[in-house]
Amino acid sequence: NIPSAHPAIRALDEAAINRIAAGEVVERPASAVKELVENALDAGARRIEVAQAEGGKTLIRVTDDGHGIAAAELPLAVARHATSKIDGSDLLDITSYGFRGEALASMGAVGRLTISSRVAGSEAAEITVTGGRLGEVRPAALRRGTVVELRDLFRATPARLKFLRSDRAETQAIGDVVRRLAMAEPFVSFTLADVSGGEERLSFRADAETGDLFDALHGRLTRVLGAEFTKNALRIEAEREGLRLTGYAALPTYSRGAAVAQHFFVNGRPVKDRMLLGALRAAYMDVLPSGRYPAAALYIDCDPARVDVNVHPAKTEVRFRDPGVARGLIVSALRHALAGAGHRASSTVGG
Ligand code: ADP
Ligand code: MG
Numbered sequence: 001n002i003p004s005a006h007p008a009i010r011a012l013d014e015a016a017i018n019r020i021a022a023g024e025v026v027e028r029p030a031s032a033v034k035e036l037v038e039n040a041l042d043a044g045a046r047r048i049e050v051a052q053a054e055g056g057k058t059l060i061r062v063t064d065d066g067h068g069i070a071a072a073e074l075p076l077a078v079a080r081h082a083t084s085k086i087d088g089s090d091l092l093d094i095t096s097y098g099f100r101g102e103a104l105a106s107m108g109a110v111g112r113l114t115i116s117s118r119v120a121g122s123e124a125a126e127i128t129v130t131g132g133r134l135g136e137v138r139p140a141a142l143r144r145g146t147v148v149e150l151r152d153l154f155r156a157t158p159a160r161l162k163f164l165r166s167d168r169a170e171t172q173a174i175g176d177v178v179r180r181l182a183m184a185e186p187f188v189s190f191t192l193a194d195v196s197g198g199e200e201r202l203s204f205r206a207d208a209e210t211g212d213l214f215d216a217l218h219g220r221l222t223r224v225l226g227a228e229f230t231k232n233a234l235r236i237e238a239e240r241e242g243l244r245l246t247g248y249a250a251l252p253t254y255s256r257g258a259a260v261a262q263h264f265f266v267n268g269r270p271v272k273d274r275m276l277l278g279a280l281r282a283a284y285m286d287v288l289p290s291g292r293y294p295a296a297a298l299y300i301d302c303d304p305a306r307v308d309v310n311v312h313p314a315k316t317e318v319r320f321r322d323p324g325v326a327r328g329l330i331v332s333a334l335r336h337a338l339a340g341a342g343h344r345a346s347s348t349v350g351g
């Protein structure tokens with residue numbers, strides 16, 4: 001029995017490709033917020049305002065004062081695999097948050113996306129993409145920067161809509177994204193408002209006075225993690241083989257009952273990385289009882305060629321070329337700081 005008709009192979013059209021890719025890039029409203037705020041940061045914004053309605057399901061709006069997009073380039077900005085951030089020749093040397101050129105295209109495929117933007121010295125313009133279809137570039141009213149509005153995310157894909165959680169849970173996830181990026185960028189001002197009447201409101205002002213990183217970091221971490229964290233935190237500053245570690249790590253007495261306050265940033269990018277979390281745990285192993293978790297906000301900076309960020313579209317994992325160096329740096333710097341504050345390994349605890 002020979003099967004009769006074999007299925008023909010066809011190339012998918014652009015809209016279908018975008019909808020498939022969108023599943024990886026835009027899982028939920030918070031992932032759209034992350035991509036949009038990262039775009040604002042990549043554009044050099046100093047002030048970023050985020051507004052959301054109903055957990056971001058009906059509206060996400062990100063306003064920035066960055067360098068803007070030229071009117072003629074708006075259609076390219078929403079095209080797939082179009083980016084101003086890399087030229088593709090060196091994927092091991094990435095210094096921007098974005099580089100895949102698929103976030104805006106994905107959002108235009110799964111919602112109604114409007115981008116209004118203005119570059120210095122030109123008129124403002126806007127474009128709307130609905131379900132993957134581009135509208136005309138029209139004149140817009142805008143003084144500077146960029147406003148991106150994403151409405152009715154997943155309205156056209158009810159199956160995806162069903163996977164979203166309650167407005168409350170999605171609102172919480174958006175808050176977490178803004179808090180993490182606010183910790184990553186202490187010199188940038190952030191606000192988050194719920195325009196559908198919810199309570200969640202965040203405001204992290206950057207202190208224009210200070211150019212000092214530790215001052216800015218201390219102020220920002222106090223606002224984001226709370227005054228109890230910074231009051232109990234040790235300043236961390238260390239270097240090993242070209243890897244630089246800065247930040248704050250809390251005394252064992254400020255440990256938590258869950259791993260809720262462990263924040264890592266690699267070359268400015270918030271990451272959730274098992275190796276880094278493991279190093280943090282190892283550093284506190286002898287000074288914390290089991291079931292207690294250290295709190296820390298730690299920043300690792302190195303030559304971008306020494307860490308691969310091209311692991312996953314959501315980009316929260318990284319791969320160090322020499323993970324042993326990063327781990328060793330964290331463990332030794334934290335142990336040293338803890339010992340300096342009178343918390344030494346088990347032999348001296350209680351002694
Ligand atoms: P990527 O960030 O990976 O380049 P995106 O789809 O997120 O891809 O954005 C596509 C392009 O649109 C960016 O490379 C950038 O040139 C432009 N862009 C997007 N958002 C902004 C913004 N807020 N300000 C200025 N340019 C932007
Ligand atoms: Mg982007």
